[in-house]
Amino acid sequence: MTFTSDKMRFWSPEVRELEPYVPGEQPKIQNLLKLNTNENPYPPSPKVVAAVQAVLANNADALRLYPDPDATVLKQAIAQQQNVNIDQVFVGNGSDEVLAHIFKAFFIQKEPVLYADITYSFYPVYSQFFSTQTKQIPLNEKFEIDVSDYTQENGGIIITNPNAPTSIALGLDQIERVLKANPDRVVLIDEAYVDFGAESAVSLVNQYENLVVCQTTSKSRSLAGLRVGFAIAQSHLIAALEAVKNSFNSYPIDRFAIAAAVASFEDQEYFETQCQKVIESREHLVSDLTALGFEVLPSKANFIFATHPQHDAALLAQQLRDQGIIVRYFNKPRINQYLRITIGTDEQNQRLVDTLKTHVL
Ligand SMILES: Cc1ncc(COP(=O)(O)O)c(C=O)c1O
Numbered sequence: 356m357t358f359t360s361d362k363m364r365f366w367s368p369e370v371r372e373l374e375p376y377v378p379g380e381q382p383k384i385q386n387l388l389k390l391n392t393n394e395n396p397y398p399p400s401p402k403v404v405a406a407v408q409a410v411l412a413n414n415a416d417a418l419r420l421y422p423d424p425d426a427t428v429l430k431q432a433i434a435q436q437q438n439v440n441i442d443q444v445f446v447g448n449g450s451d452e453v454l455a456h457i458f459k460a461f462f463i464q465k466e467p468v469l470y471a472d473i474t475y476s477f478y479p480v481y482s483q484f485f486s487t488q489t490k491q492i493p494l495n496e497k498f499e500i501d502v503s504d505y506t507q508e509n510g511g512i513i514i515t516n517p518n519a520p521t522s523i524a525l526g527l528d529q530i531e532r533v534l535k536a537n538p539d540r541v542v543l544i545d546e547a548y549v550d551f552g553a554e555s556a557v558s559l560v561n562q563y564e565n566l567v568v569c570q571t572t573s574k575s576r577s578l579a580g581l582r583v584g585f586a587i588a589q590s591h592l593i594a595a596l597e598a599v600k601n602s603f604n605s606y607p608i609d610r611f612a613i614a615a616a617v618a619s620f621e622d623q624e625y626f627e628t629q630c631q632k633v634i635e636s637r638e639h640l641v642s643d644l645t646a647l648g649f650e651v652l653p654s655k656a657n658f659i660f661a662t663h664p665q666h667d668a669a670l671l672a673q674q675l676r677d678q679g680i681i682v683r684y685f686n687k688p689r690i691n692q693y694l695r696i697t698i699g700t701d702e703q704n705q706r707l708v709d710t711l712k713t714h715v716l
Contacts, residue, residue: 421606455481457569458484516545523654527559542565567586569586659698678710
């Protein structure tokens with residue numbers, strides 16, 4: 356909706372200039388196959404559903420009383436699963452909120468924060484929101500992050516690993532090079548997709564006092580509807596995040612989300628089985644799409660980034676949409692011939708492949 360400048364006079368001047376993030380659409384189409392927002396195709400652990408039901412069943416005050424502002428039981432569950440101390444864990448309402456607090460806590464500096472030219476599109480939005488100086492570092496011609504670009508003067512560094520929407524992962528040796536080259540700046544590793552085959556930098560947290568790792572329950576734990584994200588870092592960095600959080604919203608995680616996320620972290624076996632299924636389906640889909648002439652970047656995520664030399668990507672996205680299949684298309688320089696496709700179940704992926712064969716290619 357747009358308004359005349361007369362109506363906009365009530366808005367704070369800087370809000371008039373904001374360019375907000377545009378989330379992937381959640382359309383209501385019958386028989387829709389939604390492969391556009393990297394949600395998990397499987398439900399969360401049955402123990403998660405039971406835990407949510409138990410919140411209401413066991414506690415008549417569940418809705419009347421505020422939740423624990425520190426979400427201590429959730430931090431404990433995450434600390435145990437990640438093998439860190441509880442004072443090394445921060446939780447927020449989705450990793451988007453955790454990222455916002457990270458920007459506020461560490462990235463308002465005189466020098467520019469460095470991140471890739473092709474990466475998660477919320478970083479530029481937060482950069483504008485928090486008046487963060489930034490410098491975008493081009494990925495190389497293979498769409499990889501070249502860590503030697505991250506040694507120049509900066510006010511902080513963001514590396515998405517695996518990167519999105521390109522799906523390519525860096526090894527921990529590369530991450531360590533960035534950490535060592537920037538001892539006086541916070542290096543944020545956004546690991547939203549790490550559980551689908553990449554190496555987590557959480558194992559480095561005790562070694563590097565400048566490292567913050569951010570993860571989410573939205574993808575690998577099938578809890579996008581719950582909104583629980585978390586950060587792992589040494590306690591001096593967590594303390595800054597707590598200060599920011601308690602200056603913004605003291606109760607970001609509600610009782611249902613706390614109970615559900617705890618149950619998810621306690622059901623490690625289910626988590627590992629589901630991640631493995633997605634990884635296997637990904638490899639299968641990559642080989643099917645390659646056989647159809649697509650070029651697919653090497654993915655360690657629950658999505659792939661693919662281009663077809665003979666078919667325009669925007670047109671492909673539209674033709675798939677006409678058949679009830681939604682994938683993500685970014686009309687942006689360098690990647691406007693690529694499609695980002697979320698990994699579905701084997702049946703869903705087969706529908707995509709069959710549709711491409713019969714109606715599109
Ligand atoms: C790289 C990256 N980071 C963070 C997020 C935010 O995830 P959430 O707010 O659901 O935890 C996303 C979501 O798509 C993402 O792609």
